[in-house]
Amino acid sequence: xxxxxxxxxxxxxxxxxxxxxxxxxxxxxxxxxxxxxxxxxxxxxxxxxxxxxxxxxxxxxxxxxxxxxxxxxxxxxxxxxxxxxxxxxxxxxxxxxxxxxxxxxxxxxxxxxxxxxxxxxxxxxxxxxxxxxxxxxxxxxxxxxxxxxxxxxxxxxxxxxxxxxxxxxxxxxxxxxxxxxxxxxxxxxxxxxxxxxxxxxxxxxxxxxxxxxxxx
Ligand code: FES
Numbered sequence: 001x002x003x004x005x006x007x008x009x010x011x012x013x014x015x016x017x018x019x020x021x022x023x024x025x026x027x028x029x030x031x032x033x034x035x036x037x038x039x040x041x042x043x044x045x046x047x048x049x050x051x052x053x054x055x056x057x058x059x060x061x062x063x064x065x066x067x068x069x070x071x072x073x074x075x076x077x078x079x080x081x082x083x084x085x086x087x088x089x090x091x092x093x094x095x096x097x098x099x100x101x102x103x104x105x106x107x108x109x110x111x112x113x114x115x116x117x118x119x120x121x122x123x124x125x126x127x128x129x130x131x132x133x134x135x136x137x138x139x140x141x142x143x144x145x146x147x148x149x150x151x152x153x154x155x156x157x158x159x160x161x162x163x164x165x166x167x168x169x170x171x172x173x174x175x176x177x178x179x180x181x182x183x184x185x186x187x188x189x190x191x192x193x194x195x196x197x198x199x200x201x202x203x204x205x206x207x208x209x210x211x212x213x214x215x216x
Contacts, residue, residue, distance in 0.1 A: 055085050055086075055189045056189055056190055057189060057190060058186050058187070058188055058189075058190075059082075059084075059085055059186065059187045059189055060180055060182075060184050060185075060186050061082055061089060061184065061185050061186075061187060062184045062185070063182075063183050063184045063185070064091075064107060064108040064109060064185075065107070065108070066184065067080050067089065067185075068107055074089075074091050074094070075091065075094055075104070075105055075106055075107045076094060076098065076103075076104050076105065077091065077094040077095040077096075077097060077098030077099075077104045077106075077159075078095075078098075078140070078141060079091070079095065079127075079140070079141060079159070081129075081140060082126075082187075085187065085189055086128065086129040086130060086137065087126050087127065087128065087129060087175070087187065088125075088126070088127040088129060088138075088148070089124060089125070089126055089185070089187075090124065090125040090126075090127060090159055090160070091106055091109045091123075091124060092109060092119070092120065092121075092122050092123060092124060092125055092160070093106045093109050093110075093123070094106035094109065095159040095160075096120060096159075096203060098146060098159075099146050099158070099159060099203070099204045100203075109123040109124055110123040111123055111179045113176070113177050113178055113179075115176075118202060119160045119161075119162075119196070119202050120160060120202045120203050122177075123177075124177050124185055125160065125161065125174055125177070126174055126175040126176075126177050126187045127148075127161045127172045127173070127174050128172060128173040128174060128175065128192060130173070131150040131152065131155060131168060131172075132155075132168050132169060132170050132171070132172060132173055132195050133150065133152070133153055133155050133166070133167050133168040133169070134152065134153070136150055136151070136152035136153075138150050138157075138172070139151060139214075141159060142213060142214035142215070143214075144211060144212040144213060144214060145211050145212065145213050145214065146159060146204075147159070147164065147204075147213075148161070148172065149213055149214045149215040150166065150168070150215065151214070151215050153166060153167050154166045154167075154215045154216050155167060155168035156208060156213065156215065157171055157172050158202075158203075158204045159204065160196075160202055160203070160204075161173075161174060161195055161196065162196050162200045162201060162202060162204075163195070163196070163198050163200075164206075164207070164208055165208040166215075169198070170194060170195040170196065170197055170198060171195030171196035171197070171198075171200060172195045173192045173193060173194055173195045174192075174193045174195065175187050175188055175189050175191070175192065175193060176188040176191070176193065
């Protein structure tokens with residue numbers, strides 16, 4: 001025998017009570033809302049470092065002397081990593097001497113810039129650490145090869161950012177550099193300058209088989 005039916009079974013939910021169906025609907029709706037919020041938060045977290053890092057504007061990174069105070073190896077050809085905007089600041093004459101087997105000491109590479117100046121004749125390059133293949137962050141110059149080597153899929157670039165090996169479609173992207181009123185270098189990150197086409201070989205014409213590498 002079954003007992004007497006409840007009020008809800010006979011008449012539906014009382015006024016002010018929620019039916020099981022609308023209760024479930026609200027639970028599902030809340031779940032979807034929560035997932036959307038998480039997605040939004042994840043997207044903002046992805047974008048935030050770039051926004052906070054100053055990409056998109058003029059970034060003053062100080063004079064050559066300021067950089068060397070923070071990172072003395074810069075005068076000896078090792079690029080200075082400016083992390084807030086994910087940049088390599090390359091002291092071109094020092095890096096060139098390093099690759100050519102000399103002992104570089106270039107405390108002030110000077111102020112020669114401009115799109116019409118060949119890469120190797122510029123004082124300083126601001127290379128974007130975002131690999132032009134699929135966007136991985138490129139680590140510091142590989143000590144064995146003195147090339148930038150992306151560890152994700154093995155694209156390799158000279159210290160000027162010219163591509164030498166791997167799946168990347170071009171050389172490393174860069175930003176324009178100028179000198180501010182205080183004599184410090186200013187990087188214009190409002191516009192990404194597309195990397196040099198494959199086959200550009202200004203100097204350091206070694207092939208990938210000529211030396212050991214950090215990436216595969
Ligand atoms: S992301 Fe750098 S080689 Fe693929």
